[in-house]
Amino acid sequence: MTNSLKVAIAGLGTVGVGVVKILESHKDLIAARCGRPIEIVAVSASNRARDRGVDISGYQWFDNALDFAEQDNIDLVVELIGGSDGIAKELAQQSLEAGKSFVTANKALIAHHGASLATTAQEAGVALRYEAAVAGGIPIIKAVGEGLAANKMNLIYGILNGTCNYILTQMESTGQGFGDVLAEAQRLGYAEADPTFDVDGIDTAHKLAILSSVAFGTETDFNSIYVEGIRRIEAVDIEYAREIGYRIKLLGLARLGSNGLEQRVHPAMVKLEEPIAQVEDAFNAVVAEGDFIDRTFYQGRGAGEGPTASAVVADIIDIARGHMDAPFFVPASELVKAEPVPMDDHEGAFYIRLHVQERPGVIADITSVLKDRNVSLDVMLQKGHELDGSVYVILVTHVTRENIIMGALQEIAGLSSVQDEPLTIRIENL
Template sequence: MQEPLRLGLAGLGTVGSSVARLIEQHGDDLAARIGRPVRVTGISARDRSRSRDFSTTGIEWFDDPVALARSDATDVFVELMGGEDGVALQSVTTALEHGKSVVTANKALLAKHGNRLAQLSEEHGGALAFEAAVGGGIPVIKTLREALGGNRVSRVYGILNGTCNYILSRMEAEGISFGDCLRDAQALGYAEADPTFDVEGYDAAHKLSILTSIAFGTRIDRDSIFIEGISSIEPVDFAAAEELGYRIKLIGVAKRAESGIEQRVHPAMVPKDCDIARIKGVTNAVAIDGDFIGSLMLSGPGAGGNATASAVVGDIVDLARGARTPPLGRPTSSMEPYVRAKIQKHAGGYYLRLNLPDRPGAFASIARRMADAGISLASIVQRNRPAGAAPRSELDLVQSVVIITHETTEEAVRGVLAQFEAEGDVHGRPQLIRIEEF
C-alpha cells in the first residue's frame, strides 16, 4: 500500500462537508479501489468555530486557503469555495503553479479563467479536474473528454440548471406565476435569495461554455453565449404549449452551425414526448450527438451536496490512480479559437404570442407581414373573448394570438416583430420562445 493521497479541502459548505463525510465513510473502500488511502489532511473555511458533521481530528486548519493550496502537505487541492475570482482563483492558481493537482466544482471560475488554468495545469504537470462543475453528479465531463473521444460532436444540449427546471416544472403543473413559484422555491431552498444568477440563465451559460469547449475542441468563451432567462414566461405560455404538444424548458445548446458554433441558453418549446421534456424538478440532463455514437443521454441529480461530492470524489479517484487527461479534453496548444455563430442566423421554429388590437383585419395585417418576410406558419391559436361578452377592461379589447412558425431564422422573426411594434400592430411586448427539435 502506497503513501496516502493528501487532500487540502477549501470550502466546507454543503459540498465540502459531503466530500469530507464521503471520504470518512468510504475510506476503506476507496483505498481498496485505488490501492492507496485517500485522506483529508488540511481544511480551510470561513468560520473555524462552526461544528462539522465529519471528524476533524488530525486535520490541519488553514485560515488562508492559498496557504493550504501551496502547503507541502497537500497533494491535491480541492476547491469548493466558489466565486469566479478572488480567493478561489488565487488558491487554484497557486496550487497549479506548485505542480499540485486541483479538483474543483467551480463553474464560474472555469467559465472565466478555464483556458488559462488548463494551460497552467499543462505547464506545471498537476491535473485540473472539474466533473462536479457541470451537471452535479452526472459524469458529463468524463463522458465528453474520454468516452466520446472518438467522435466528432455535432451538438450538446441539456437542462443544466435545476432551479429553473424546478420553477418551470411547477409553473406547468400548477398553473402559477413565475413570481409565486420563485418565492416557493426560495422558501424550499431550491433558489437563492438573489435568484438572478440562476433564473436569468447565467449559471447554465457558465456550464454550457465548459461543455462547448470540450465538445468542439475550442477555447472556453462564456461571453459569446446568447442568454435569455425564464422570468418572462407566463402561465398562458404553458397552456398554449400544452395545447400545441410542447413543454417549456430552459435549455443550453451548443452546436455546429455554418458560421461557427452556436451557444444558446434560453427557454425553449420542446416536443412533449422527447426525453428532455420528461426531465422534472431539480434533475439535470445532458445529451450529446456525435457522428459515431449517434445520441447519448445522461440524467441525474444536477445539484445537492452528496451528488456533487460523488463527482468530486470520482475526480479524486482518477487522480489517485494516476490519470492525466488534458483538462479540456485536448492540449490547449491544439485547441481552436471559438468562432461564434451569429444568433441572427439561428434557424428553427418559433412560438410567438402576440396581443392584437381587437379590430377587423388585425390578424390579416400581421399574417401578411410574416408572409412577406418569408415566414410560414405551422399553427395559429387565437383566443377571443366569449362571443357576445362585452369588454370588461382595456385588456379585453385585445385578442391574444399564438403562432408557431415553420423553420425560419432569428433575423426574419426579429424583423417582423420590430415592424409590428413600430406600426402598432401589437399591444405590449410580444412573447418569443424558440422551438427546439431533438
C-alpha cells in the same frame, strides 16, 4: 500500499461537508478503488467554529486557503468557494503553479478561465478537474471527454439548471405563474434569494461553455453565448406548448458546424416524446451526439450535497488512480478558438405570443408584417379574453431565420394595438 493522496479542501459549505462525509465514510472502499488511501489533511473556510455536522478537528485549519499552495504535504487542492475571479482564481493559479492538482465545482471559474488554467496545469504537470461544475449528479465531463472520445462530437445540449427546471415543472403542474412559483421555490430553498444566475440563464451558460470545450476541443468562450432566461414564460405558454405536443425547457445547446460554434441558452419548446422533455423537477439531463456513437442521453440530480460531492470525489479518485488527462482532453495548446455563429443566423420555427387589444384589423396588421418578410405561419389562434378587452394571439411560424423574426417582432411591437413586448420561444426539433 502506495503513498496516500493528501487533500486540502477550501470551502466547507454544503458540498465541502459532503466531500468530507464521503472521504471519511468510504475511506476503505475508496482506498481499495484507488490502490492508495485518500486523506484529508487541511481545510479552510470563512468560519472555523460553525457546527457543520462533521468533525474537522483532525485536519489542519487554515484561515486563508491561499496558504495551501505553500504546504509541502498537500498533493491536491479542492476549491469549493465559488466565483469566477477573486480567491477561487488565485487559489487555482497558485495551487497549480505549486505543482498541486486542482479539483473544483466552480463553473464560473472554468467557464471564464478554463483555457488559461489548463495551460498552467499542463505546464506544472498536474491535473485540473471539474466534473462537479456541470450537472453534479451526472458524470458528463467524463462521459464526453473519455467515454465518447472515439467520436467527433456534433452536438451537445441539456437541462443544466435544476432551479429553472423545477420552476417550469411546477408551473406546468400547478398552472401558476412564474413569480408565484419562484417565490414558493425560494421559500422551500430550491431557489436562491437572488435567483438571477439561475433564472436568467447565466448558470446554464457557464455550464454550456464548459461542455462545449470538452465536446469540441474549443477554448471556453462564455462571452459569445446567447443567453436568455425563463422570467417571461407564462402559464399560457406552457399550456399552449402542451397543446401542440411540446414542453418548454431551459436548454443550453452547442453545435460545431462548418459555420462555426453555435452556443445558446434559452427557453425552448421540445417535443413531448423526447427524453429531454420528460426530465422533471430539479433533475439535469444531457444529450451528447457523436459521429459514431449517435445520441446518448444522461440524467441525474443537478445539485445537492451528495451528487455534487460525489462528482468532486470522483475527480479526486481519478487523480489518485493516476489519470493525468489534459483538462479539456486535448493539450491546452491545441484548444481551438472557434468562430461563434451569430444568433441572427439561427434557423428554426418560432412560437410567438402577442398581447393585443381586440379591435378590427389587428390580425391583418400583424400578419401583413410577417407576410412582408416571407414568414409563413403553421398555426395562429387567439387565446383568452381579459377583462380589459385584450387577448393573447399565439403564432407558430414555419422554419425561418432569427434575424427575420426579430425584425418582424420589432415592427409588430410598434403596432398601436400590441401591448407588452412580444414573447418568442424557439421550437427545437432535436
